[in-house]
Amino acid sequence: MCGIVGIVDAGGVSIQIYYALYALQHRGQESAGISTFDGTTLCKFKGQGLVADVFSPAVLKNLKGTVGIGHVRYPTTGANLPENIQPLNFQFKDHFISIAHNGNLVNTAELRAAYEQAGQIFTTTTDTEIIAKLLIDEITNSGRVEDAVALCMKRMQGSYSTVMMIDGIIYAFRDPLGIKPFCLGKLEHGYMVASESVAVDALEGKFLRDVKPGELIRIDAEGVRCMQIAVAGKRAHCIFEYIYFARADAVIDGVLVYDVRRTIGQKLHEEAPVKADSVCSVPDSGTAYAIGYAEGSKIPFVESLMKNRYMGRTFIMPSQKERERAVRIKLNPISAHLKDKSVVLVDDSIVRGTTSKRIIDMMRDAGAREIHMRIGSPAIKAPCYLGVDMPTRQELIASDKVEEEVRHNITATSLHHISLDALVKAIGFSRDDLCTGCLTGCYPLPIEGESAKPRLVNFIDGTFQSKLELV
Numbered sequence: 001m002c003g004i005v006g007i008v009d010a011g012g013v014s015i016q017i018y019y020a021l022y023a024l025q026h027r028g029q030e031s032a033g034i035s036t037f038d039g040t041t042l043c044k045f046k047g048q049g050l051v052a053d054v055f056s057p058a059v060l061k062n063l064k065g066t067v068g069i070g071h072v073r074y075p076t077t078g079a080n081l082p083e084n085i086q087p088l089n090f091q092f093k094d095h096f097i098s099i100a101h102n103g104n105l106v107n108t109a110e111l112r113a114a115y116e117q118a119g120q121i122f123t124t125t126t127d128t129e130i131i132a133k134l135l136i137d138e139i140t141n142s143g144r145v146e147d148a149v150a151l152c153m154k155r156m157q158g159s160y161s162t163v164m165m166i167d168g169i170i171y172a173f174r175d176p177l178g179i180k181p182f183c184l185g186k187l188e189h190g191y192m193v194a195s196e197s198v199a200v201d202a203l204e205g206k207f208l209r210d211v212k213p214g215e216l217i218r219i220d221a222e223g224v225r226c227m228q229i230a231v232a233g234k235r236a237h238c239i240f241e242y243i244y245f246a247r248a249d250a251v252i253d254g255v256l257v258y259d260v261r262r263t264i265g266q267k268l269h270e271e272a273p274v275k276a277d278s279v280c281s282v283p284d285s286g287t288a289y290a291i292g293y294a295e296g297s298k299i300p301f302v303e304s305l306m307k308n309r310y311m312g313r314t315f316i317m318p319s320q321k322e323r324e325r326a327v328r329i330k331l332n333p334i335s336a337h338l339k340d341k342s343v344v345l346v347d348d349s350i351v352r353g354t355t356s357k358r359i360i361d362m363m364r365d366a367g368a369r370e371i372h373m374r375i376g377s378p379a380i381k382a383p384c385y386l387g388v389d390m391p392t393r394q395e396l397i398a399s400d401k402v403e404e405e406v407r408h409n410i411t412a413t414s415l416h417h418i419s420l421d422a423l424v425k426a427i428g429f430s431r432d433d434l435c436t437g438c439l440t441g442c443y444p445l446p447i448e449g450e451s452a453k454p455r456l457v458n459f460i461d462g463t464f465q466s467k468l469e470l471v
């Protein structure tokens with residue numbers, strides 16, 4: 001759960017990185033950072049909080065150069081510590097290196113232990129520092145970044161969309177299974193990579209394509225070159241990006257997230273129709289689903305929960321009590337729309353169950369007679385180890401409960417989760433090209449104590465193609 005961006009643009013990059021991070025703010029609200037290179041110096045600034053709070057115009061002015069990378073962070077590996085804020089910056093001989101990463105390695109402990117055994121020290125608790133160490137080790141051996149990335153890909157297990165700046169060059173690579181999103185765009189005077197296409201849109205750039213799973217892209221003042229380093233038989237795109245995490249207006253791996261959610265809403269109606277006065281969403285994450293449900297059922301879509309736009313995502317609150325209070329501040333029920341009404345309430349997912357229960361309580365207090373909950377994901381049964389902050393099994397309300405027990409817990413009149421089949425169909429990939437670990441407990445790579453259906457990965461000895469391949 002992080003957002004990354006890398007830009008090379010002859011017109012300067014700091015303001016553009018700032019706006020790109022703004023567009024990716026939903027991917028992490030804990031901290032933000034930007035590093036740029038002006039030909040001789042690595043300029044950097046990072047801090048805790050939202051993008052708009054961390055950077056001032058004066059700070060952006062000091063981030064000079066035509067090359068830079070940025071990051072917004074929501075921690076998955078590594079605690080909420082100032083030293084963990086990315087990009088991480090290093091000086092190695094006379095080279096300046098900055099690196100930012102979205103994803104989660106599952107073999108961090110093992111890799112870190114090997115380095116510590118050899119007497120190496122670490123300054124952060126993030127897996128990003130491990131990636132940096134692996135890369136720099138191999139750059140020292142072979143002198144070629146592409147060899148270093150290939151070696152990294154062989155040794156790292158997990159999800160990693162990574163952007164790295166070495167002096168004036170940007171390198172971007174994505175794990176062979178393509179777990180986390182990553183895309184490439186063209187700007188007026190340069191190129192960019194970003195976690196989601198919405199960042200390219202924000203800069204009025206042209207979306208070119210996704211970074212391919214297992215691909216390395218190099219961007220400098222001359223343009224873009226790419227090379228395929230690894231190819232997996234099957235991919236494992238994160239299904240939760242489509243369910244909740246990505247912005248609805250993002251196009252990920254060729255699929256518009258909004259349309260997936262709207263189609264699921266229609267399917268929810270087919271799978272679990274109900275007589276009601278109105279369809280209402282939990283804004284904003286449930287809205288596309290609710291619109292789909294309203295279209296399918298011909299029941300009017302009526303906003304009955306009003307969102308305070310100035311509140312962040314409620315998950316972001318560290319303690320359960322704070323999260324509960326935050327829901328009340330974030331959402332206000334409109335009594336006039338709810339009094340004595342039977343309502344279909346649509347949301348993207350139930351994780352701990354706290355939000356749904358609080359919302360249902362509020363809507364009942366506001367006079368709703370019946371609340372039929374419809375959920376755009378199947379029940380979440382297992383934790384995520386690959387980059388989404390999905391808690392332990394004990395905290396997941398559905399991990400040990402059938403749907404009727406969850407319904408009873410959240411006190412809904414009725415409850416239905418979309419079937420996995422309908423969800424997969426709405427996304428349009430084969431089920432084997434998606435990571436469904438949180439829904440099925442079966443992961444696309446080996447994870448200690450969990451079951452897995454590992455994808456085979458082949459490595460290719462390649463060189464950079466001189467021309468950008470658009471397909």
Ligand code: AMP
Nearest residue numbers: 285315347349350351352353354355389
């Ligand atoms: P709860 O059931 O109380 O845990 O809250 C579930 C709601 O939080 C969902 O409807 C989503 O909108 C949102 N959500 C789901 N997963 C996450 C996550 N990993 N991080 C932040 N918010 C999430």
